[in-house]
Structures are given as structure tokens and as C-alpha cells.
Amino acid sequence: MKTGIEQVRFDGRKPFIIAGPCSAETREQVLETCTALAATGRVDMLRAGVWKPRTKPGTFEGAGARGLAWLTEARGATGLPVAVEVATARHVESALRHGIDAVWIGGRTTVSPFAVQEIADAVRGQRGVAVLIKNPVNPDIDLWSGAVERLLAAGVEQLALVHRGFSYSGVGQPYRNSPMWHLVLEMRARWPHLAMICDPSHIAGRREHLREVAQTAADLRYDGLMIESHVCPSQALSDAEQQITPAALDALLSEIRWRSPDGGDPEFARRLEQFRREIDQIDAELFTLLGRRMQIADMIGEEKRANNVAILQHDRWRDIVERVSLRAAELGLSPAFVKTVLEAIHIESIDRQNRIMNK
16 A cells, blocks of 8 residues: 555545544544544545644644654554644654655745745755645735745645635624635636645634535635544534534535536537627626726816815715615625625725826
């Protein structure tokens, strides 16, 4: 039975499933969980955190390096490669000494170019090591992209991205972290050759939302999932509410539909192309209208400059938002979508008028 780093290829089997406990708590817990996950036949890689960056000190911060030995024992028992989170060069060195197959950089670490560079330097020359990079906790894909560049410059050959959601303070958000799917689509456009793994556990924050997040990822053609699993989630020492048992994971994965990219039906392809041509025409008309709107905003800016009038007119903006929002339902548009579009238009208008006012 082959094990080891040479087995880890994210561009092979699809979907690529990574599963395991949030934290390695005890040898028994790690072995029992990993053995049960392997028995499902659905898992490609096992995971567990041994160094846990907790928000509040005094909570469980991981078993430390001794947990690495439990993971390598689980690999021996299951034949599956194992992965662990790293945040420092010391973590990387310890993981490599234990023969860990893959390491991932967590969202709290990706925000720091210094920390990412330290990890990149630690893996430099380790030709077989696989690295996964989670998105930064804040919605800044330049940081995420910069981390990719640092790891590629270090010569990492097996590299993958993990979408774990972004911190978001807005009301009405059902998940622990906002998916902000559009940012991930932009990241995939930048790095189309890299596998994108979705982490529904950290996006959802609660096990009842895992399936809907995972299915969305599948519908968006992600390359796999990373899901936290524990033999007894209610007793987990970290992130208990988002973990599920191996049996529950097996059931969840059996429900996810991974659809083909083109369907393989010529008639379907013809109809789809017809719809896409219609969308292209509408987009062309839409942006022509937006361009005209901005030209008028420029004219308004010139008038305000000539008459020494402030750019922002609160009453006028409130009237626009109320008028358009009232039509949202009859147009079949969600209030959140309408708000996002209006805010983007407003910001662009203000920026243009600001340049005119101060030229």
C-alpha cells in the first residue's frame, strides 16, 4: 500500500475530499476518527490541527508536536496521506520531520506576508511537500494571491487553494464566515491551474448548513472539499458545532451532486449557447447604459464644482435606494443584490465627481 508525499496530487481524483477532526485531542480520538473516515471510502486525505490559533487565550490550543505522531500512526493504519496546519517555520520543520504529507496555511496566517514568507522559506527545497493555502480572513484576494506567488517562488510543485470564507460584520449573514463566492471566482481566474478546495465547515460554522455550502461549491465546479469530522462532535475541544461524525460525513457526501461541466448533450449545448448570446447582448446594453449614467454623473459634478456644492446629497441618494428597492421584488431581484449594485454605482459616481471637483 503506497503512502507518502508522492501520493498527494490535487489534480487527480475529483472531487478531492479532505476530512478529519478540527483538533488532534488524543491519540485514541485521532485514530478512531481517521479509521472511520477511511472506512467510508470517500476520503482522499486526513487532516487535524495540532497547533490551534485560538481567538481567546486559555482555550484549547492544540496537542502540539505530539499530535503529529498520532497523525502518522493514522496514516499507517489507513494508507491515506495526512495534512496539518502550520503557522511558523518551526511548525513546518516539525511536520516534515514527522513525514507529514501536506501542510496548510490558515486564514489567520495568510493575512501576514511575513509569516507566509517564513513558511515559504521553510519548505524551499522540499520538492515533495504539498501545500494548501486558505484565503485570508479578510476579503483581500491580493493577499491570497501574494501567498501563492511566494510559495511558487519557493519551488512548491503541489499547491492548492482552500476557500474557508471571509470575516463579515453585516447583519443577516447565516454563516460563520461569508462565502463571498465572487471573490473566489476572481481568484480562480487568476490561478486557473490550481485546484480550489472548499471548506464548508469554516464557512458554515454550524453542521446544519454544511450540505448547502458543499453543494454550492460542487455547482461552482470546485475540485474538492475539506470538512471537519469528529467521532463525538459534542465533546470536541474546538469548533464543536461545525463538526460531524464520520457516518454523517459519509451520508452528506452521498447527497452532493458533482455535475459535469458540459452535460455531453449537443441539444443542451445549443440551448445554452443561445441563452449565453442573449446574456452577452443584455450585458452590452447594460454597460452602455451604465456608461451613459456615469457621463451624466460627470456633468452633475461639473455643475456642483461651478456652484460650490457638496458631492454627497443624502436625501437624493435615499430616494434612489427606496425607489429601486421597491421594484426589487417585482423584478425578481433580491434586496441584497440590489443594494450591492446600487452601492457600486454610488461609489463610482462619487469617485468620478470627486476627481472633477478637485481637478
